[in-house]
Amino acid sequence: MTAAVEIIGVRKLFGATTALERVDFEVGAGEFVSLLGASGCGKSTLLRIIAGFESPSEGRVRIHGEDVTNLPPERRPTNLVFQRGALFPHMTVRENVGYGLKVKGWERTRINDRVDEMLALVRLEGFGDREPDQLSGGQAQRVALARALASEPQVLLLDEPLSALDLKLRQQMQLELRAIQKRLGATFVFVTHDQTEALVMSDRIAIMNNGRIVQHGTPRDIYRRPKSVFVSNFIGATNLLRGTVASVENGRTFLQTGSGTHAIPATGSPLRVGQLMVLSVRPEAVRLQGEGARVSGLVTEIIYQGNNVRVGTRLDPDTIFWAEGRDDEFDGIAVGDTVALGWAEDAATILEDDGT
Amino acid sequence: MVALRKILPAAFVSLVVAYLYAPIAVIVIFSFTTSPRLSMPIEGLTLAWYANAFANPLISTALRNSLILAIISAVLSGAMGAAFAFWLVTLKRARVQATLLTASLMPAIVPLLVIGIALAVFFRGVGMQQGLLNAAIGHVLVSLPFVVLTMNARLETFDFSVLEAARDLGATPSRAFRDITLPLIRPSVIGAAMLAAALSLDEFVVTWFNVGNQQTVPVLVWGLMRRGIDPSINAIATVLLSVLVCLVIASNIINRKKVK
Amino acid sequence: MLPVGIFYVVFFAIPMLCLLVLSFWRAKGFELIPDFTLENYHKIFTSPLYRALMLRTIGVAFTTALIVVPIAFAISYVMRFVFERRGQLILQIILLSLFSGYLVRIYAWRTILGKQGLLNSTLQWLGIIEEPLEFLIYSNIAVVITLSGLLLPLAVLPLYSAMLNVSRDYIEAARDLGAGKLHTLRTVLVPMVIPGLRTAFAFAFLLSAGDFVTPALVGGSQSMLIGNIVADQFRGIGSNWPLGAGMAFVVVAVMLLAYLAVMRLIRLITRW
Numbered sequence: 001m002t003a004a005v006e007i008i009g010v011r012k013l014f015g016a017t018t019a020l021e022r023v024d025f026e027v028g029a030g031e032f033v034s035l036l037g038a039s040g041c042g043k044s045t046l047l048r049i050i051a052g053f054e055s056p057s058e059g060r061v062r063i064h065g066e067d068v069t070n071l072p073p074e075r076r077p078t079n080l081v082f083q084r085g086a087l088f089p090h091m092t093v094r095e096n097v098g099y100g101l102k103v104k105g106w107e108r109t110r111i112n113d114r115v116d117e118m119l120a121l122v123r124l125e126g127f128g129d130r131e132p133d134q135l136s137g138g139q140a141q142r143v144a145l146a147r148a149l150a151s152e153p154q155v156l157l158l159d160e161p162l163s164a165l166d167l168k169l170r171q172q173m174q175l176e177l178r179a180i181q182k183r184l185g186a187t188f189v190f191v192t193h194d195q196t197e198a199l200v201m202s203d204r205i206a207i208m209n210n211g212r213i214v215q216h217g218t219p220r221d222i223y224r225r226p227k228s229v230f231v232s233n234f235i236g237a238t239n240l241l242r243g244t245v246a247s248v249e250n251g252r253t254f255l256q257t258g259s260g261t262h263a264i265p266a267t268g269s270p271l272r273v274g275q276l277m278v279l280s281v282r283p284e285a286v287r288l289q290g291e292g293a294r295v296s297g298l299v300t301e302i303i304y305q306g307n308n309v310r311v312g313t314r315l316d317p318d319t320i321f322w323a324e325g326r327d328d329e330f331d332g333i334a335v336g337d338t339v340a341l342g343w344a345e346d347a348a349t350i351l352e353d354d355g356t
Numbered sequence: 357m358v359a360l361r362k363i364l365p366a367a368f369v370s371l372v373v374a375y376l377y378a379p380i381a382v383i384v385i386f387s388f389t390t391s392p393r394l395s396m397p398i399e400g401l402t403l404a405w406y407a408n409a410f411a412n413p414l415i416s417t418a419l420r421n422s423l424i425l426a427i428i429s430a431v432l433s434g435a436m437g438a439a440f441a442f443w444l445v446t447l448k449r450a451r452v453q454a455t456l457l458t459a460s461l462m463p464a465i466v467p468l469l470v471i472g473i474a475l476a477v478f479f480r481g482v483g484m485q486q487g488l489l490n491a492a493i494g495h496v497l498v499s500l501p502f503v504v505l506t507m508n509a510r511l512e513t514f515d516f517s518v519l520e521a522a523r524d525l526g527a528t529p530s531r532a533f534r535d536i537t538l539p540l541i542r543p544s545v546i547g548a549a550m551l552a553a554a555l556s557l558d559e560f561v562v563t564w565f566n567v568g569n570q571q572t573v574p575v576l577v578w579g580l581m582r583r584g585i586d587p588s589i590n591a592i593a594t595v596l597l598s599v600l601v602c603l604v605i606a607s608n609i610i611n612r613k614k615v616k
Numbered sequence: 617m618l619p620v621g622i623f624y625v626v627f628f629a630i631p632m633l634c635l636l637v638l639s640f641w642r643a644k645g646f647e648l649i650p651d652f653t654l655e656n657y658h659k660i661f662t663s664p665l666y667r668a669l670m671l672r673t674i675g676v677a678f679t680t681a682l683i684v685v686p687i688a689f690a691i692s693y694v695m696r697f698v699f700e701r702r703g704q705l706i707l708q709i710i711l712l713s714l715f716s717g718y719l720v721r722i723y724a725w726r727t728i729l730g731k732q733g734l735l736n737s738t739l740q741w742l743g744i745i746e747e748p749l750e751f752l753i754y755s756n757i758a759v760v761i762t763l764s765g766l767l768l769p770l771a772v773l774p775l776y777s778a779m780l781n782v783s784r785d786y787i788e789a790a791r792d793l794g795a796g797k798l799h800t801l802r803t804v805l806v807p808m809v810i811p812g813l814r815t816a817f818a819f820a821f822l823l824s825a826g827d828f829v830t831p832a833l834v835g836g837s838q839s840m841l842i843g844n845i846v847a848d849q850f851r852g853i854g855s856n857w858p859l860g861a862g863m864a865f866v867v868v869a870v871m872l873l874a875y876l877a878v879m880r881l882i883r884l885i886t887r888w
Contacts, residue, residue: 053520073523080524086517090539099535100525151525365694369706372691375765376713379724382734386727440620460620463628465818467826469843470635470864471628473850477638477861478631480648497627500620560719560829565850574719581723581833585730593720604715608708 002064004029004155004187005050010059012045012211019045020211022059027155029064032181032188034198036234037208043191044159046208050189051080051157064154074103079148081158085140087132093119093143094128100151118146121180138169145177149184156181158190162197174200195235199223207231225267228354232280239286239321241279242353245271253350255279259295259315264350271350278351283310283324285347288333293340295321299333313339380597387590406595409588418571421488422557425572429495429556434549436496437503438541444504445511457508464501471498472565479566486568494562499552506551510544510611547611554603557596639862648857656862666845666863673825673842673867674874676756680763681820687764688771688816693805696779697787707776714769722833725762729753729834754836762834763824770823771816778812779805814879821878825871842867 005027012020020042027033035043048054050061052073060069068076079100087096097118098111106114119125122142132140141161148156158177162170178201181188192198198205199219206216207230215227226232229240243257253266255277262279271277300320301312309330312320323330323341333339390400409415440460447453463471472494479490518540522532560574567575573596580589639656642649660666691710695703713721728734729752736748751757782805790800806813824830828843835841846867849860 051524053523072528073520074526074528078524080521082517082521084515084517086515086521088518088521088536099522099527103526103531147521147525362698365698368694369691369699372687372768373706373709376710376768377716379721379728379765380713380716382728383720383724436620436623460624463624465822466632467823467843467868469826469828469846470868471631473846473857473860473864474631474635475627476850477634477857478627481634493627496623500623504620554715558715558718565847574717577719577723578829581719581726585727589723593717593723597717597720600715600717601712604712 002029003027003062004031004064005189006060006062007046007050008060008062010046010049010056010061012042012049012054013057018211020049020056023211023213025206025213025216027187027189029187030185032178032190032201032203034190034192034202034205035208036192036195036198036205038193038234041208042211043193043208047080047157047159047189047191050155051078052076077154078157079151079153081141081144081148081156081161083160084164085132085144085161087135087140087143087147089132091132092128093124093130093132093135096132096143097128097147097150099147104151114150115146118150121149121183122146122176137165138173141165141173145180149180149186153186155187155189158188160191160193163192163194170197171200177201199235207234209234225349226280226351229278229280229351230354232349232351236282237322238280238282241281241319243277243279245273245275245277247273252345253277255350258319259297259321262294262348263345264348265346267350276353278353279348280351281343281348283322285343286321286323286341287325287343288323288329289340289342293342295342296338296340297321299335299337299339302330302333302335311339313341383590383593383597386587387594389587405587405591409591409595412576412588414571414576415592418573418576421570422573424488425492425495425559425563426553426556428492429499430549430553432496433499433503433552434545437500437548437552438507438545441504441507441511442537442541444508445514446516457504460504461501463497464505468498468561472562475562476565486566488567488570490566490568491563491570491572494566495556495559496552498559498562499555502555503548503552506548506611507544510547511541514540543610547607550603550607550610554600554607557603558600635861635864638858639865641858643856643858646855656859657866659859660862660866666842669840669842669845670867670870672756672839674870676759676763676839676841677821677825677871678874678878679756679760680767680824681817683760683764684768684771684820685775685813685816688768688775688820689809689813692772692775692779692812695776696782697784703776707772710769710772718766719829721766722762722830725758725765726753726834729758729761753834754839756835756839758834759831759839759841762830763827766827766830767820767823770819774812774815774819775809776812778809782808810882813882817878817882818875821875822871825867 003026005025007023007025010020010023011018023042023046035046037043045054049056050063052068052071052075056069060067062068063077088099091099094115097115101111101114115128116125119128122145124139124142124146127135127139127143132143135143144161162173162177165173174197177188190198190201202219204216205219205222206213207222208214209230215222215231217225222231223235226235226238232238232240241255241257241259241262243255243262246254246256246261248254248266248271251266252263253271254261254263257279264279295313295315297313297315299311300314301310303310303312304327307326308324309327310322310324311330311333312322315321321341387405388401388403390402390404444453444456447456475490475494475497476486479486484490518536519532522536523529527535558574560578563572563575564578573592577589577592577596580586580592638648640652640654642651642653642655695706699706726733730736731748731750731753733753735752736745739745740748786804786808787800790804791797795803825841826843828841828847831839831841831844832847842863846860846863849856849863
């Protein structure tokens with residue numbers, strides 16, 4: 001896989017504050033990559049550096065091998081879909097979509113053909129003569145997408161383009177965007193703060209925190225094997241048990257926690273005995289268990305979610321342990337009951353305690 | 357019940373509006389009545405005062421000068437104020453922005469009398485004879501704050517991401533300005549310029565200290581007023597006020613068209 | 617940015633500075649003699665005439681503000697909370713009156729309040745009075761009435777915009793918690809619109825103190841204000857520019873001090 005975007009040692013300072021600290025990252029050609037993080041983590045800054053609206057304080061940006069660090073946005077082979085569309089309000093949909101081509105000096109008939117093609121792609125045939133303020137939010141974002149794709153950018157950048165839409169529309173647009181990307185085989189870099197959105201759409205997710213990419217990988221990788229407490233908390237819900245390493249044997253780590261000693265498959269660098277670590281296990285991996293149970297406690301909360309039920313169990317005064325499963329799995333359990341809980345050994349991950 | 361609850365407030369509003377507009381109504385009505393004295397009852401109607409007013413040899417010079425000043429104010433204040441306001445909203449630091457905005461409003465806060473005499477002193481110091489040019493500079497100075505203020509209010513809703521979008525789609529900064537910025541802010545600039553023209557047409561104090569022996573409509577009206585009651589003042593005033601009101605209403609309507 | 621900056625420096629900041637420098641010069645006939653003398657200021661502060669004019673100016677400006685600000689507050693309240701959306705239209709109507717000719721409006725009040733003016737002749741015609749009411753014109757009353765009409769729209773603008781930012785919910789919450797109408801007004805609404813009140817007062821007070829056209833047209837010799845004297849020093853017979861410059865600065869300084877004192881007072885009052 002050749003690299004479509006290469007970010008090499010990029011730092012960005014705004015006055016005294018550091019927005020990005022030495023980020024190194026690559027996006028492959030034809031890949032759909034999401035930059036995921038909370039607001040202020042630097043994801044939008046990184047995107048704007050790729051687009052050319054911000055210049056990095058240090059480092060280089062390459063697109064398909066060409067160094068674009070010093071090029072203004074109009075000379076980069078990237079196009080951006082803005083958060084709120086940023087459609088030109090004094091132009092029709094057709095003029096909006098064709099604007100980039102007109103600037104490039106295309107002939108009118110050629111522009112028209114291309115615009116039709118683009119409107120068909122985003123399923124807005126017949127909307128060409130509308131004004132932007134006659135469009136719904138979802139339609140406006142589709143026009144913005146068509147406009148950005150019209151000049152066939154080598155990389156399409158999307159800055160939270162769905163965040164202003166309501167949930168139903170957002171879910172539908174996620175699938176559409178994904179389908180369009182696959183059909184065109186284009187490279188998409190997508191910025192979002194919504195973990196579900198990132199999981200649904202991406203080939204690869206890069207999670208950002210405090211101006212760094214803290215982990216990247218396929219959605220499945222990231223969900224199953226978070227490398228830090230931050231990531232495991234950020235992607236989905238998780239149960240955390242802090243403890244010290246009691247022993248390491250046969251590829252298993254034994255962690256001594258307040259609720260007993262648990263075995264975890266060893267991964268990554270070897271651990272020392274006595275090291276402070278955290279066990280992470282997803283609620284849906286936790287089951288009611290008679291024999292071979294690992295922890296037990298008093299049920300304090302039962303939350304009915306329709307298809308699922310979440311049960312909170314107090315292990316010790318500071319720890320609520322969550323289990324999630326189908327409704328019937330927890331039949332007959334009531335608040336105040338004592339329950340025993342277990343999980344498959346390889347469902348647990350051992351993480352460094354990063355204090356989050 | 358709802359209507360009853362609003363009767364008292366409505367009466368109050370009407371009273372205040374009457375207080376503000378009574379003088380204007382009086383001027384307009386008495387510009388058409390036969391009696392040279394402004395008193396009741398009204399005896400008859402005539403257009404004689406208009407004929408009388410425009411027979412005044414000074415009026416055509418005054419009108420011409422006022423028009424020149426208004427056009428200069430509209431163009432210079434409009435262009436400078438718009439550019440300044442636009443530059444102001446692109447500033448990233450909110451505090452610098454607020455400080456500069458306040459500073460640019462200073463000429464509206466200092467009494468016109470003080471501005472008028474300060475300019476007179478300055479022009480005398482640099483050896484510039486009093487005249488229309490001096491007055492024009494004064495007009496630009498006193499109308500600039502209002503242009504900046506109205507432009508600033510309009511630009512606060514301006515979405516700068518459309519400019520980035522244009523750049524992103526391949527437009528150079530100057531092309532983006534021509535294709536996007538200019539068409540979008542043009543109505544506001546025209547509206548603000550018309551406001552500047554209206555302020556200039558009505559400006560008396562600063563003009564009076566700087567215009568020397570030249571006439572403008574307000575200076576002429578002032579001269580007539582000092583001489584006593586002359587119904588042709590009503591006629592000139594009615595014309596002036598119709599022009600002003602038209603300008604301001606037109607400026608408002610143009611401005612109302614959203615800076616999308 | 618640059619053109620406006622240069623324009624302001626050259627035609628606003630430097631002229632102000634010139635005016636200040638000039639106030640320390642001397643005049644000999646129509647000639648201006650460079651000097652550094654406090655003679656002008658000495659004259660201003662020792663002359664009983666100037667002192668009387670200054671006090672009268674403060675009195676008239678303060679009375680005008682006391683009339684204008686409460687009316688502006690009341691009408692803004694009505695526009696915001698009774699007429700709600702139609703308040704915008706009322707605002708436009710009120711502001712439009714600003715553009716009906718500054719001189720014209722002052723002159724119109726002379727024709728209304730004059731001895732044989734509209735008001736007197738109407739009252740006589742109706743038989744309510746026999747002799748014209750002479751105090752209506754060429755008096756402080758005439759000056760205050762006229763100035764109030766001129767400045768009311770300017771005072772409405774900041775107060776109405778301040779009230780636009782006050783959500784109806786606050787008022788209703790206060791009422792819901794059992795506060796009476798007046799109590800709500802004093803403890804909830806007034807504190808929330810203090811900046812608007814301050815601006816409204818500044819407009820009414822400072823601008824009426826700086827006006828010389830109104831007293832010249834509707835005020836008599838007994839209701840001249842300090843602005844008339846300043847103007848005379850620049851365009852009258854026997855003018856004295858340095859003296860006028862000194863007066864202008866004294867007026868501005870005194871008015872600013874008076875304004876700050878009033879603001880201080882308002883803050884003390886709203887405390888309790």
